Amino acid sequence: MKSLAYRIVNPCDALPKKKISKVIEDQLLRSSFSAAANYRAACKAISKKAFVYKLSIAFEEADESLFWLEGIQELKLLPVEKLSAIIMEANELASILAAARKTTQANLKKS
Numbered sequence: 001m002k003s004l005a006y007r008i009v010n011p012c013d014a015l016p017k018k019k020i021s022k023v024i025e026d027q028l029l030r031s032s033f034s035a036a037a038n039y040r041a042a043c044k045a046i047s048k049k050a051f052v053y054k055l056s057i058a059f060e061e062a063d064e065s066l067f068w069l070e071g072i073q074e075l076k077l078l079p080v081e082k083l084s085a086i087i088m089e090a091n092e093l094a095s096i097l098a099a100a101r102k103t104t105q106a107n108l109k110k111s
Contacts, residue, residue: 001035001036001039001040001058002036002040004035004036004062004065004086004089004090004093005032005033005035005036007086007089008028008029008032008065008086009029011078011082012025012028012029014078014082015072015077015078016077020075020077024068024071024072027064027068028065028068028072031064031065031068032061032065032090034058035059035061035064035065035093036058038054038055038057038058038061039058039097042055048108049108052104052105052108055100055101058097059094059097059098059101062090062093062094062097063094065090066087066090069086069087069090070087073087
């Protein structure tokens, strides 16, 4: 998660100097770093409930990051080749977080 947040910095710096770019840049940086921080907190959680809670936040923030990356692509603010690998990674991480949350929630219900 942290590596994705770091990889997002350069594309944000490369955005054209437009109003919309500034909005997207701020939101994307916030959501990607929040996803990483909340994932880290989940890994250090003291209970399964706390783990699910932090994992849920990490998932939501990762999904928001994906939204902003797709916005950059759809608005053609950066060339597709600068974004495709990052979008794919963000999508995979969001999917992994969603699956981990679902599995942990199911296990909590069993116990």
